[in-house]
Amino acid sequence: MRRVLLVEDEANSIHAIAEYLEACGFGVRVARDGAEAMRAAEEFAPDALLCDWLLGGSVDGHTVVRELVCRIPGLAVVLISGLPAGAVRADSRDLPVRAFVAKPSTLAEIGRALEAALATPASPSRSAHPQR
Amino acid sequence: MSEPIERLVSTSPLAPEPRGSNPRSPTDGTSLPEVLLEMIPAGAVLCAGPDGRRWQLNARGRELLGLGPEERSPATAPFSLRMWLAEDEDSDPLRTVLTSGRPVLGKSTCMQHSDGSVLRTLASVAPLQGTTGLGDGFGRGAIAVFEQLPSADRPPPSPPPEHPKSKSAEHTDQLAAVGALTAGIIHEINNPLNSIMVNAELGLLDLEKQRVTPRLRRVLRTIVQDVKRCGSITHSILELARSDRGAMQSHDPNEIVRAAAELVRSYCQMHDATLEMALAEVPRIPLNRTTMEHAIVNLLRNAIESGGRGVRLRVGTRLAADEVLVTVSDDGPGIEGADLERIFQPLYSAAPGRRGTGLGLSLVQRIVEAHGGSIDVASIRGAGSTFCLRIPRHGGDRAR
Numbered sequence: 001m002r003r004v005l006l007v008e009d010e011a012n013s014i015h016a017i018a019e020y021l022e023a024c025g026f027g028v029r030v031a032r033d034g035a036e037a038m039r040a041a042e043e044f045a046p047d048a049l050l051c052d053w054l055l056g057g058s059v060d061g062h063t064v065v066r067e068l069v070c071r072i073p074g075l076a077v078v079l080i081s082g083l084p085a086g087a088v089r090a091d092s093r094d095l096p097v098r099a100f101v102a103k104p105s106t107l108a109e110i111g112r113a114l115e116a117a118l119a120t121p122a123s124p125s126r127s128a129h130p131q132r
Numbered sequence: 133m134s135e136p137i138e139r140l141v142s143t144s145p146l147a148p149e150p151r152g153s154n155p156r157s158p159t160d161g162t163s164l165p166e167v168l169l170e171m172i173p174a175g176a177v178l179c180a181g182p183d184g185r186r187w188q189l190n191a192r193g194r195e196l197l198g199l200g201p202e203e204r205s206p207a208t209a210p211f212s213l214r215m216w217l218a219e220d221e222d223s224d225p226l227r228t229v230l231t232s233g234r235p236v237l238g239k240s241t242c243m244q245h246s247d248g249s250v251l252r253t254l255a256s257v258a259p260l261q262g263t264t265g266l267g268d269g270f271g272r273g274a275i276a277v278f279e280q281l282p283s284a285d286r287p288p289p290s291p292p293p294e295h296p297k298s299k300s301a302e303h304t305d306q307l308a309a310v311g312a313l314t315a316g317i318i319h320e321i322n323n324p325l326n327s328i329m330v331n332a333e334l335g336l337l338d339l340e341k342q343r344v345t346p347r348l349r350r351v352l353r354t355i356v357q358d359v360k361r362c363g364s365i366t367h368s369i370l371e372l373a374r375s376d377r378g379a380m381q382s383h384d385p386n387e388i389v390r391a392a393a394e395l396v397r398s399y400c401q402m403h404d405a406t407l408e409m410a411l412a413e414v415p416r417i418p419l420n421r422t423t424m425e426h427a428i429v430n431l432l433r434n435a436i437e438s439g440g441r442g443v444r445l446r447v448g449t450r451l452a453a454d455e456v457l458v459t460v461s462d463d464g465p466g467i468e469g470a471d472l473e474r475i476f477q478p479l480y481s482a483a484p485g486r487r488g489t490g491l492g493l494s495l496v497q498r499i500v501e502a503h504g505g506s507i508d509v510a511s512i513r514g515a516g517s518t519f520c521l522r523i524p525r526h527g528g529d530r531a532r
Contacts, residue, residue, distance in 0.1 A: 012354045013327035016334050019347075054319065082322030103326035107333045 002118060003027040005046035007037040007064060008080070009056045017050075020107040021114070034059025041068050046075065048118055050101075050110070053081035053088050065095045076117035080105070165318070172277060175253065177213065178260075179226055180273035189213065196253075196280050197245050214244045215276060218252070229257045229274045235501070240281065253278035320365055324358035331355050380503075380527065383419040385449050385456050386411045392428035393447060396436065403443070405436045410448035414456045418527040419503065427499040430492045431460040431519050439464030439516075454525045455505070461518040467511040475509065496521075503527070 004026045008014040011032070018028045029044045031037035034055050041049075049068055053061040061079065069075050080101040081088045088100060098117035101110055166188065169178050175193030180186045188205040189197070203209040217223040218240040225236045241255040255278035331351035338348045393407055400407050428447070435445050439462040446461045467475065476497045496519075500507050504524045511517035 010323050010327055012324070012358055013330050016327070016330040016351065016354075019334060020330070082319040082326065103322040104329045105326060107330050110330075 001025065001027045002048065003029070003044060003046045004048045004050055004114060005029050005031065005037060005041055005044060005068075007031045007034065007049070007051040007055065007061075009033055009052060017107065017110060021050075021111065024111055026114070033057035034061070034064045037064050038067060041072065045072065048076040048078065048114055050078045050080060050114060053079050053083065053092070062092065062095070065092070065097065069096055076114070076120065078110075078113045078117045080110070169275075175278040175280075177215075177226070177276045177278075178273065179230070179275075180260075187213075193278070196278075197243065197251055198249070199245065203245075212246050215255070216242055218242055225255070225257045226274050226276055229259050230272060233259045233272070235259060237502070241278065243278065252281040254281050255279075321362055324361040327358045328355050331358075380418045380420055382416045383421050383424075384416050385414050385419065385424075385458060385523070388419065388421060388425050389428055389447055389449055389458060392425050392432060395425070395429050396432045399433060399436060400445075403436050403439075404441050405439065405443045405445060407432070407445045407447065410446060412448070412450040414449050414451050415525060417456050417523060417525050419523070420499075423499040423502065424523075427496040427521065428458060428460070430496045431521075434492055435460055435462040435464065435517070435519075438462075438467075451525070452522075455522045456525060458521040458523070459518055461516060463516040466513040466515055467509070467517050468513065472509060472511060476507070 002025075004021055006014060006018055006021070006028055008017065008030070009032055014030050014032070018030050021028045026048075029040050029046065031040045034057055037049075037051070038059065049065065051061050051064055055061050055064070061081075065077055065079070069077060077095065077097045078099045078101060079088055079092060079097050080103060082103040085100045085102040088102075089097075098120045099113040101113045165178065169176055169188060169190045172190055173192060175196045176190040177193060178188050178190075186205075186207075189199070189203070191201075193199075194201065194203060197213075200209075206212070215224070215226055217225055217236075225239065225241065229236055235256065235258040237256045237258075239255055241253050243251045243253055255276050257274055257276040260273035260275055331354045335348050335351040335355075338345050389409065389411060393409060396407070399405075432445065432447065436443060439445070444463045446459075448457075448459045448461075450457050450459075475493050497507050500521045500523065504527055505522045507519060507521050509517060509519050
């Protein structure tokens with residue numbers, strides 16, 4: 001079973017997205033902030049990371065992605081944000097992000113973005129040396 | 133104007149961007165900030181990035197400057213713009229605001245584009261935090277909103293009097309203030325919209341299977357909650373936009389505090405909060421009653437929401453030198469040091485579980501600054517917080 005770590009500080013949407021992805025056959029772990037995501041990734045070892053870009057708390061989306069792609073080689077990263085996708089693309093250009101989802105999005109769009117990210121081969125030159 | 137236009141162009145934040153450095157083409161999808169920019173009924177320039185090299189002029193601005201539809205940004209036409217304060221030809225209010233992050237409101241300014249003609253304007257420039265949609269990512273930007281002043285061909289000999297301001301000056305300032313919040317608003321509305329979308333879809337999946345499940349009830353409740361969240365955000369924006377209804381007039385600050393306290397009475401009851409008033413004798417001062425009442429209500433609601441059930445609030449007034457102070461104190465959990473530095477930022481909410489919209493305190497700050505005043509906060513972890521509005525007794529330099 002492919003495993004997805006879902007990092008989202010919006011309490012009202014995180015469970016709906018998690019239930020949908022589970023119904024699609026993914027193993028899902030949810031984290032409500034960056035620090036929880038770091039801890040969860042240790043034991044959960046996800047294949048994909050679906051991460052909100054602007055997270056509450058002291059660990060932001062950029063840090064979560066940068067740290068986890070170092071720890072988990074080949075991690076498929078999908079970013080989701082209420083900011084325009086172009087802005088998030090620009091701010092995350094130093095990270096090996098494979099897909100972007102702009103809120104508001106449908107569940108199917110989220111599912112397709114994850115499938116596409118998991119089907120994309122990792123780019124070793126970028127994921128090995130993330131810079132900021 | 134003594135400097136050649138070439139030099140102005142090379143040093144201005146509105147100079148053309150080097151060819152090929154802007155990844156956006158004119159055929160790119162139009163972003164929400166761009167749509168909002170075009171809709172502003174005054175001239176407006178949005179610029180982004182630390183050096184302000186990405187910028188865009190709206191339809192009314194092109195009309196005032198006599199420019200064609202293509203001449204809206206250096207990405208669509210080879211032209212440049214420069215803006216300076218009428219009182220200082222070497223000034224550059226857009227760059228000043230980009231650097232300082234502080235607004236410049238209701239100033240007599242001049243604008244000049246590549247053909248050399250000068251337009252006299254009344255302008256306000258406000259900082260933006262977030263994304264401007266100009267391809268510069270999430271960072272700092274600025275918006276200048278302007279209207280034409282008479283005698284377009286030469287700058288005035290001296291700045292116009294600051295008081296009383298015309299209706300259009302106040303309106304221009306408010307548009308700039310609204311513009312500064314745009315980025316935060318987009319993000320704050322898209323989040324509940326996303327929640328509404330995904331929860332509605334889950335509910336539909338259940339209905340398609342002819343099942344009325346506990347999950348269906350849950351997702352419908354969530355949708356209602358998120359629609360209310362969107363409503364409270366649009367309500368905040370409307371309050372700000374409506375703020376020109378009551379221009380600056382002499383008011384008794386205590387009367388406004390009493391009215392604000394009355395407005396939160398039932399909200400206090402809902403949260404078992406108690407509100408005590410300590411109103412000293414203070415003079416009547418120039419106030420915009422609508423916005424000041426809104427600011428005090430926002431502070432009280434913020435204290436109730438962050439203080440938790442049973443919180444005790446105290447709202448007070450007093451005179452200190454040339455300022456009237458309005459203080460709102462609570463005995464809630466207080467605010468962390470790291471949060472204290474950020475609570476006035478438009479996107480930031482330190483309320484537990486992020487119940488607020490993250491817009492309330494930034495609106496309060498803008499309102500008190502529009503009165504020429506300031507806001508500060510003191511907090512002790514575990515012992516509560518005190519917000520203090522300092523309003524100049526005779527109206528400040530920045531008051532509008």
